[in-house]
Amino acid sequence: MYDVLLNSPVSAEAQTLLPTVETMVGVLYFGLFAISFDFVSGYTGYLSFGHAVFYGTGAYTVILVANGKVPLLGPGTPFMLSLLVGGLLAVVLAILVGLVSFRLSGVYFAMITLGFAQVLYVFVRGWDYVANNPRDGPAVGPSHVEGFQIGVPGVDQLSLAIGVLTGDEVSLLGSTLSSTAVSYYMVGLVVLGCYFAMQRIIHSPFGRVLLAIRENEERAVAVGYNTYLYKLGAFAISGFFAAVAGGLFAGFRRSASPENSFYFLVTGDALLASIIGGFGTLAGPLYGRLFDETVREFLSPAGQGGGLLPYLRALLGQETLDAAVVGNETVGGLIDLLLNGHASLYVGIVFVLFVLYVPDGLLGTLRSRVGGTFAEAVPARIWGDDR
Amino acid sequence: MILEALADFLTVSELGGVVVNGLAKSALYVMIASGLTLIFGLMGVLNFAHGSLTMVGAYLGGLLMVVTVSGGTPPLTRLALFFVAVVVAFALLSVLGGAIETTIIRPLYDRPPIYQILLTFGLTLVIEEVVRIVLDVYGLQPISDWQAALATKPQFLREPVALGPVSVGWMAMFQILLGTLTVAGIWAFLTKTRYGLYIRAGSEDAEMASALGIDVRQVFTVVFALGIGLAGAAGTLLMWDPTWGASVPLAAETLLPAFIVVIVGGLGTFRGTVVAALVVGMTDAVTTWWFQNAIEFTGLPELVLFLVLVVTLIVRPQGLFGVEEVGGH
Amino acid sequence: MSVLELAGVHTYYGDSHILEGVDLDVSEGEVVALAGRNGVGKTTTLRTILQLTPPREGEITFRGESLVGLETHDVAARGLGWIPEDRRIFGQLTVEENLRAAIPEPGDVAAGLDLAFESFPILEERRGQDAGTLSGGQQQMLAIARGLVGDNDLLLVDEPSEGLAPQIVADVAEALSRASEDVTMLLVEQNLPLALDLADRFYILDKGRVVDEGETAAVSADDERFRRYLSA
Numbered sequence: 001m002y003d004v005l006l007n008s009p010v011s012a013e014a015q016t017l018l019p020t021v022e023t024m025v026g027v028l029y030f031g032l033f034a035i036s037f038d039f040v041s042g043y044t045g046y047l048s049f050g051h052a053v054f055y056g057t058g059a060y061t062v063i064l065v066a067n068g069k070v071p072l073l074g075p076g077t078p079f080m081l082s083l084l085v086g087g088l089l090a091v092v093l094a095i096l097v098g099l100v101s102f103r104l105s106g107v108y109f110a111m112i113t114l115g116f117a118q119v120l121y122v123f124v125r126g127w128d129y130v131a132n133n134p135r136d137g138p139a140v141g142p143s144h145v146e147g148f149q150i151g152v153p154g155v156d157q158l159s160l161a162i163g164v165l166t167g168d169e170v171s172l173l174g175s176t177l178s179s180t181a182v183s184y185y186m187v188g189l190v191v192l193g194c195y196f197a198m199q200r201i202i203h204s205p206f207g208r209v210l211l212a213i214r215e216n217e218e219r220a221v222a223v224g225y226n227t228y229l230y231k232l233g234a235f236a237i238s239g240f241f242a243a244v245a246g247g248l249f250a251g252f253r254r255s256a257s258p259e260n261s262f263y264f265l266v267t268g269d270a271l272l273a274s275i276i277g278g279f280g281t282l283a284g285p286l287y288g289r290l291f292d293e294t295v296r297e298f299l300s301p302a303g304q305g306g307g308l309l310p311y312l313r314a315l316l317g318q319e320t321l322d323a324a325v326v327g328n329e330t331v332g333g334l335i336d337l338l339l340n341g342h343a344s345l346y347v348g349i350v351f352v353l354f355v356l357y358v359p360d361g362l363l364g365t366l367r368s369r370v371g372g373t374f375a376e377a378v379p380a381r382i383w384g385d386d387r
Numbered sequence: 388m389i390l391e392a393l394a395d396f397l398t399v400s401e402l403g404g405v406v407v408n409g410l411a412k413s414a415l416y417v418m419i420a421s422g423l424t425l426i427f428g429l430m431g432v433l434n435f436a437h438g439s440l441t442m443v444g445a446y447l448g449g450l451l452m453v454v455t456v457s458g459g460t461p462p463l464t465r466l467a468l469f470f471v472a473v474v475v476a477f478a479l480l481s482v483l484g485g486a487i488e489t490t491i492i493r494p495l496y497d498r499p500p501i502y503q504i505l506l507t508f509g510l511t512l513v514i515e516e517v518v519r520i521v522l523d524v525y526g527l528q529p530i531s532d533w534q535a536a537l538a539t540k541p542q543f544l545r546e547p548v549a550l551g552p553v554s555v556g557w558m559a560m561f562q563i564l565l566g567t568l569t570v571a572g573i574w575a576f577l578t579k580t581r582y583g584l585y586i587r588a589g590s591e592d593a594e595m596a597s598a599l600g601i602d603v604r605q606v607f608t609v610v611f612a613l614g615i616g617l618a619g620a621a622g623t624l625l626m627w628d629p630t631w632g633a634s635v636p637l638a639a640e641t642l643l644p645a646f647i648v649v650i651v652g653g654l655g656t657f658r659g660t661v662v663a664a665l666v667v668g669m670t671d672a673v674t675t676w677w678f679q680n681a682i683e684f685t686g687l688p689e690l691v692l693f694l695v696l697v698v699t700l701i702v703r704p705q706g707l708f709g710v711e712e713v714g715g716h
Numbered sequence: 717m718s719v720l721e722l723a724g725v726h727t728y729y730g731d732s733h734i735l736e737g738v739d740l741d742v743s744e745g746e747v748v749a750l751a752g753r754n755g756v757g758k759t760t761t762l763r764t765i766l767q768l769t770p771p772r773e774g775e776i777t778f779r780g781e782s783l784v785g786l787e788t789h790d791v792a793a794r795g796l797g798w799i800p801e802d803r804r805i806f807g808q809l810t811v812e813e814n815l816r817a818a819i820p821e822p823g824d825v826a827a828g829l830d831l832a833f834e835s836f837p838i839l840e841e842r843r844g845q846d847a848g849t850l851s852g853g854q855q856q857m858l859a860i861a862r863g864l865v866g867d868n869d870l871l872l873v874d875e876p877s878e879g880l881a882p883q884i885v886a887d888v889a890e891a892l893s894r895a896s897e898d899v900t901m902l903l904v905e906q907n908l909p910l911a912l913d914l915a916d917r918f919y920i921l922d923k924g925r926v927v928d929e930g931e932t933a934a935v936s937a938d939d940e941r942f943r944r945y946l947s948a
Contacts, residue, residue: 047501100701106500107433108704111650115696118643122686122693265639268508275505342520348512355506356494581821588806588817595804598766599818599866600792 021180022164023297025187025252027290032191033245034273034285039198040238041271042280043207044231045214049110049267050097050117054090054239056262058246060130061086063256066144069129075143078153083190083247087240094239098232105217114264121262137257140250147179148251150186160186162252187248191286194241199282201237210234214280272347276354278361287362292347299343392681403553405672411559413668414566415631418624419641420648420660421573422617428590428655429610431500432492435507438642439514440480440615444622445633446518448476449536452626462541469539469627473565476619484615488608515635522635532632540627558628565624569617570661577657586610590655647696653709662707670695718743719870719900720765725774727757727764734760736924737774742870747901749915749932751908753946757924758904759801762872765902766798767791778870793820797868797899801875803859807848811839811858814847818862828865835891836861853884860891864899871895873903877910889914908937908946920945 037051061070065082068075073085101112124130131138147161147168160182161168167179177185201207209230212220220227250256260266269292270285277288358365395401423437451472456465487510495502519529527533544561547554577583589596589603597603621641625631631640648667652659674688684690699706718741727735734757742748750758763769765776767788776783783791792798806814812829819828833840836857842850847858856876863871876892877885889910892901896914905911912918912932920928922945935941 045499045501047504104700104704107504107654108650108700110504111646112697112700112704114646115693115700119690119693119697122690126684126686126690264643271505271508272512275509342516344512345516345520348509348516351509352491352506352513355502355509356491359498359502581816584809584813584817587809587813591806591808592804594768594788595798595800595806596817597788598768598792598798598800599862600789600820601817602787602789604787 020297021178021184023293025162025180025184026249027286027293028184028187028191029245029248029252030269030293031273031286031289032194032248033242034270034277034289035195035198035282036238036241036245037267037270038274038279038282038285039202039241040234042274042282042285043202043210043214044234046102046105046231046235047110048113048235048238049264050113050115051238051242051270052262052264052266053097053117053120054094054242055246055249055266056120056124056256056258057090057093058083058086058243058248059250059256059261060124060138060246061089061243062148062247062250063138063140063254064130066148067138067141068143079148079150079247079251080153083244083251086243086247090239090243091236094236095232098235102228102231102235114267117262117267118264121258121264124262125258135258137255137259137261139255150190150251162186163254164252166254183252187252190244190248194244195283195286198237198241202282206230206233272351274361275351276361278364278367279359281361281363281367284361284363291350291362295347295350296343299346389681392677395680396676400552400554401676403550404555405676406669407550407553407555407559407563408675409669409672410665411556411562411566411668412671413665414562414569415621415625415628416644416648416668416671417566417661417664418569418617418621420645420652420664421569421657422614422621423645424649424652424655424657424660425573425586425610425617426614427649428657429586429593430492430496430607431655432503432507432611433500433654434614435504435642436487436510436514437507437614437618437645438638438640439511439518440484440618441622441625441641441645442633442635442638443483443514443518444476444480444619445536445626445631445637446522446533446622447479447619448472448623449533449539449626449633451475452539453535456539460539462543465539465541469623473620473623476623477616480619481612481616485608485612487615488611492611493604493607511638515638518635529635532629532634533626536626536633537629544627562624562628569620573617573657582606582609644692647692649706650696651699651706653706656706656708659706659708666707667692667695719779720902721775721777722761722765723775725761725764725771725776727760727769727771729760729769734924735764735771738921738924738926740919740926740929742900742902745900746917747896747903747915749911749918750902750904750921751911751918751942751946752921756921758921759874761921762798762800762874762902762904765791765872766796792866795867795869797863797866797871799859799863799871799873799876801878801904803852803855805847805850805855805858805862807846809847810844811847811850812843814858814862815839815865818866820867823867828867832861832865835864835894853880853887856880856884856888857891860888860895864895868899870900870902873901873905875904875906877905877907885910908942912937 033051033055036054037048041047041051062079062082064070065073065077065085066075070085073082097113097116101109101116104112125135128134145166147163147166149159149161151159153159160170162179162183164180164183167183169179170177170182202210209220209225209227212223212225213227213230217227246256246261249261273288273292274285275288276291277286278284354361360368396405419437419441423434426432426434452465452468455468460468491506491510492503495506522529544556544558546557548557548560577587585596585601585606588599589601589606593603596606622633622637625637625641626633631637644667648663649660651667652661652663670691671688674691678684678687720742722738722740725735725738726733738757738761740748740750750761752758760769764771765783767783767786771784778791778794778796781794783794806817809817815829815832816825819825833843838854839858839861842854847855850858860876863873873892876888880888885907892903892914895901901914903911903915905914912935915932918930918932919926920942927945928941930941
């Protein structure tokens with residue numbers, strides 16, 4: 001799809017606007033993390049500000065297993081199994097953290113989960129067992145040179161490896177899918193599976209209790225629900241999927257650092273994605289992340305895929321770029337200054353505007369416009385409302 | 388090994404040094420946290436942008452010093468200029484704080500408190516990126532400390548002074564002085580002025596205060612402005628401290644300790660914040676000593692501080708001096 | 717001459733319709749009691765007057781000027797005082813600070829404090845004490861004193877006897893009765909004999925509407941008119 005667009009007449013525009021496939025893989029696994037964050041925070045109203053700890057757990061588990069540093073699990077352990085192990089570790093962690101944290105609410109809950117996560121962040125950053133230089137974090141070592149395989153463990157025909165350099169390439173109907181494209185589909189498969197699992201849970205009676213907790217916890221208690229157990233359950237489930245997301249991230253990138261996995265600003269990115277996409281919509285955070293990454297790449301420094309900067313440079317031509325605007329600042333210099341790598345500014349402004357004016361986020365607002373989820377509303381519009 | 392270290396730790400010179408360093412750290416902590424606690428106490432807004440604004444204060448204070456100080460400026464003039472810089476940073480950031488409150492915080496008072504967290508979190512992104520752009524223009528490195536600003540510090544503040552058997556840095560003494568002045572100033576403002584009375588009344592029951600004729604909205608704006616101003620003053624002080632220094636990551640480096648201090652003290656109580664700053668500062672100094680002398684784990688002080696946060700929330704969620712009404716805000 | 721007038725006032729909490737067209741008026745120097753069962757909108761009426769819960773419809777005038785749309789502190793500045801349910805004194809402030817917070821600016825603080833301490837000598841004894849440590853009766857005295865020092869023309873008094881021992885209730889009633897010599901009052905009170913004793917006129921509120929009104933001199937607490945709307 002991306003390739004087709006690149007060969008089309010609007011290729012310059014397409015390359016400018018669309019994120020690369022590699023970025024899209026990131027959108028998928030981080031989107032899953034953001035979805036898992038939304039699962040507990042958006043649906044119960046308890047802001048899990050230490051959610052990155054589960055993401056980090058998943059990421060570190062995958063790498064440490066591959067490096068043979070986890071007891072009982074050799075470097076040859078199937079990737080799918082390490083994902084599961086990481087998820088289960090996160091469940092245990094979530095239950096331990098949740099047991100004490102869910103006695104609190106509001107700001108206090110956010111702070112205690114943040115505290116726990118930062119304790120682990122600092123610990124992992126200083127623990128030299130995980131990596132030679134724990135501050136930089138671990139990378140997959142020589143004991144696992146092959147790519148991580150997604151699919152049915154042990155059945156080669158049903159598994160494909162992911163990674164930019166280590167992934168499989170697939171020839172299909174005469175066209176070749178690059179390793180990045182294969183990674184995109186395989187990671188996408190897992191993310192989709194996880195999304196459906198969470199969606200099933202949200203639409204089950206269990207999920208309805210979570211919503212009741214968000215709306216009015218006292219009433220939920222009065223009706224006879226043990227809300228503490230429900231919250232704990234939601235936290236554990238959400239931790240599991242956050243760890244799977246972290247595992248996918250580590251499997252694709254083959255390295256992780258405390259800063260991009262355990263650190264509290266990673267939770268901040270999930271929060272960002274959730275708000276822009278729609279808090280409490282489950283699928284919304286994925287779109288939020290897509291938006292975030294698209295803007296970032298659009299405004300990224302020159303040389304990485306497309307983006308606005310090279311496009312403007314090509315469009316305006318050298319003469320315009322060299323023209324002076326204020327003092328000795330040129331147009332080119334000004335464009336460079338305001339755009340080059342400063343996507344956070346624009347994402348931040350959009351985020352603030354969303355909090356102020358679009359509190360339901362992209363998906364939340366669209367859903368309330370069409371009156372229901374798209375899966376229900378679109379057929380209803382097309383076929384009429386006679387069902 | 389551990390016993391040896393303990394014996395060493397308990398000598399007068401070592402322990403004395405740890406206590407003075409602890410007080411100096413407490414002074415910094417109280418400065419970065421007091422604005423946060425005033426704002427939360429009155430408005431229930433947990434300001435995630437507090438660290439970013441402290442960072443802005445560090446650059447602003449640094450800028451004023453770099454512009455006014457030259458190589459030949461005598462030490463006392465530098466000190467005097469520094470106090471001017473603190474006041475100017477306080478004033479400018481107060482104005483910025485007032486503007487932020489009236490334009491974007493005010494519309495959110497009717498929404499659940501989570502939205503204020505979200506909004507101020509978004510604000511940090513914007514502020515930090517604007518700072519990066521400005522630094523770009525002047526060709527400064529955003530990640531590393533601003534050396535030119537550090538260089539405006541008078542020479543004697545880099546030197547140790549002997550207090551009996553204890554050798555401490557002049558800088559530590561200077562920080563303790565400024566922290567004490569700040570605490571005394573805030574305390575006097577809160578208890579001795581009419582506006583302070585309104586702030587305390589509004590913190591307890593904003594609705595009742597308004598029914599007594601107090602313009603609580605205006606008090607909100609003033610407190611937000613003052614709180615941000617305090618962040619700016621704290622930033623200016625940190626700009627001269629080599630372990631902090633003016634840099635973009637200073638935002639996150641100050642935000643997390645500030646959170647720890649206000650939560651441990653009890654969200655919104657100024658007295659609690661002062662006591663918690665002492666607790667946290669001392670803990671920091673003690674664990675830093677142990678890390679430097681006996682235990683090899685690099686993150687020890689930071690790890691222990693977060694443990695203090697977690698344990699406080701488990702054992703006494705309302706904090707040392709908080710009112711027992713957890714989650715009320 | 718009527719000081720306060722409510723005409724067709726409708727108030728909502730979210731979607732629930734609490735006041736469904738309240739009409740009442742209070743004249744200069746009067747004490748007017750507002751009676752009714754729990755949840756019929758008595759407290760909401762007071763909150764609506766103060767614009768703490770602004771009305772969605774209807775008019776509220778104080779000395780001929782509309783209060784609707786004003787900020788609460790502006791309403792208070794025009795001379796309306798609130799002595800709320802549960803007293804709502806500032807527990808972490810001293811007794812004196814509670815009073816100072818209520819004295820309008822620029823006001824004569826010393827004169828205000830004198831007025832309060834004259835009416836309630838116990839408050840002078842406790843002036844430096846945190847108000848949260850006072851007994852329930854003393855807190856109620858402080859709440860009333862706060863209403864008095866505010867230079868108010870009209871006091872909105874909500875359940876002043878609630879949760880107090882009978883002996884203390886008598887003291888509070890005595891204090892209110894003395895206060896009513898100087899200010900106009902709109903009084904919400906469950907204790908009907910007390911309310912009738914203090915008030916000149918009464919309104920009965922039911923389901924967000926005024927259903928009956930009259931002079932207190934003409935009725936007693938066990939009158940049929942009250943039994944119909946007040947018994948559970």
